[in-house]
Amino acid sequence: MKPLGQTVRLTGKVKETIRKLDHRADQEIARPLRLVVAALMLRNSSSGDAQTIEVLICQRKPNEPMSLKWEFPGGKIEPGETAEEALARELNEELGIDAVIGRRVAQVHHKYRNGGAIDLQFFVVNEFQGTLENKIFNDVRWSPLVALPEYDFLAADLGLVRDLADGRLL
């Protein structure tokens, strides 16, 4: 074993390899910011005298990145779309509905560990036409707001999930 504190001299070849690895790490950090919109689709459910607000949540498929995590329906804004147009399109593609996009209630900026960053805007949806169909998810459920923390949500959603469950947002 080498004694502690010994200086290791790097050859030119090793230095070059390390420089290239550093360069690759820089490129990962410089990934473009993804602009994402998602819906808080709400409904009232009553049992006896009690009224509960429920929100629609969706689970990613097992073969997708971040598999089986829960999220709110939505997706990336395409060039030339407003946030509302993008969300209406995504809800149609994912759930087969024509939604009325309501007010924007939250915006989250999140950096994933792989270096990707997203800007997420959440809009309330209280009204839609058509029958809800699960077109792309592993599972789709209505969850009472207070039960949201029981689900394994994407990291970017965790603050919002907490706020919704504690009644701080709606």
Ligand SMILES: Nc1nc2c([nH]c(=O)n2[C@@H]2O[C@H](COP(=O)(O)OP(=O)(O)OP(=O)(O)O)[C@@H](O)[C@H]2O)c(=O)[nH]1
């Ligand atoms: N729809 C939705 N996306 C979310 C939420 N939270 C969150 O981090 N995201 C991220 O925002 C991106 C949404 O883009 P997308 O719906 O077009 O996603 P995708 O899974 O095909 O992603 P990809 O094209 O980057 O692989 C994903 O990377 C997703 O992980 C959320 O609550 N709803």
